[in-house]
Amino acid sequence: MRSYAIGDIHGHLDLLLHAHDLIAQDRRQTGDHDAPVIHLGDYVDRGPDCRGVVEHLAQGTARGENWITLKGNHDRMFTRFLRDPAEAEPGLRADLSWLHPRLGGAATLASYGVPNAMDRPIAPVHAEAVEAVPDSHRIFLESRPTWHVRGDCVFVHAGIRPGIPMAEQAETDLVWIRAGFLEDNRDHGFLVVHGHTALDRATHYGNRVNIDSSAAYGGPLTAVVIEGRSVHHLTDAGRIPLQP
Structure with missing residues (x-):
C-alpha cells in the first residue's frame, strides 16, 4: 500500500508546488495514480x-x-486567533502568543494584507484579520482532521501519546507533543509519520x-513515498531510501 506525505510547509507555496511535482514524477514512474498525498499540517506562519x-x-x-490535509499547531493557533485573540492556546507557553516573533503569526496576516501585526494594538489587528481572511480559509483549516491511518502507518502532525488508542488521543497532543513521544x-x-519538530533533514x-x-x-520541504513501512525520500534525482 503506497502513500505520499509532505512535511511542514509554513507558507512556502513554491516548495509545496515542487513537492507535488516530485510526487507526480514518482506517479509516472510507478503508474500509480491512486495513492493519497498526506500533508502533515503547519500550512501557515513564518513563510x-x-x-x-x-x-x-x-x-x-x-x-x-x-489529498489529505491534517491540522498542525500553527493552523490551530491561526484559527483560534481569528475566533478570539484572548483565548489561550493549551499547547503554547503562557508567556507567548501567536503574534510573538517566534511563532510567525504576523507573516500569515501580512499574506492576507494585514500589515505590521506585531507593532499595533491587538484589537484593530484582529478586526482587520477577521475582515481579510476568507471564511472558506478559516473553515477549511478548522475542519482538518488531526490523524490518518493507512496501512502500516499513522500520519499525524506532531506525534502521539504512547499507549493511548488513536481514537482516545487528545488533539493538543496530536498537534503539539514532543516530550513523552x-x-x-x-x-x-x-x-x-510526523513533522512539527524541525530537523536538518x-x-x-x-x-x-x-x-x-x-x-x-x-530548509527544504520533504516529500516521501511510503510502501508498507519502507520509506523513500523523493528528490529531483528520484527515490532515496530513508532508513533507521
Whole structure:
C-alpha cells in the first residue's frame, strides 16, 4: 500500500508546488495514480505566502484531488486567533502568543494584507484579520482532521501519546507533543509519520519518521513515498531510501 506525505510547509507555496511535482514524477514512474498525498499540517506562519498555501490546498481538495490535509499547531493557533485573540492556546507557553516573533503569526496576516501585526494594538489587528481572511480559509483549516491511518502507518502532525488508542488521543497532543513521544523507542503498532519538530533533514527512527526538514527556517520541504513501512525520500534525482 503506497502513500505520499509532505512535511511542514509554513507558507512556502513554491516548495509545496515542487513537492507535488516530485510526487507526480514518482506517479509516472510507478503508474500509480491512486495513492493519497498526506500533508502533515503547519500550512501557515513564518513563510512568505501562507494565504497561497491555504488557497492551493483548499482548491485542490474542493476539486477532488486525492489529498489529505491534517491540522498542525500553527493552523490551530491561526484559527483560534481569528475566533478570539484572548483565548489561550493549551499547547503554547503562557508567556507567548501567536503574534510573538517566534511563532510567525504576523507573516500569515501580512499574506492576507494585514500589515505590521506585531507593532499595533491587538484589537484593530484582529478586526482587520477577521475582515481579510476568507471564511472558506478559516473553515477549511478548522475542519482538518488531526490523524490518518493507512496501512502500516499513522500520519499525524506532531506525534502521539504512547499507549493511548488513536481514537482516545487528545488533539493538543496530536498537534503539539514532543516530550513523552520523541524519546519513546517502543513500537507503537504502526509507523508514526510526523513533522512539527524541525530537523536538518528527514530522519527515520525505526518506530517513527520525522519529515519536518525546516522549511520554516530556510530548509527544504520533504516529500516521501511510503510502501508498507519502507520509506523513500523523493528528490529531483528520484527515490532515496530513508532508513533507521
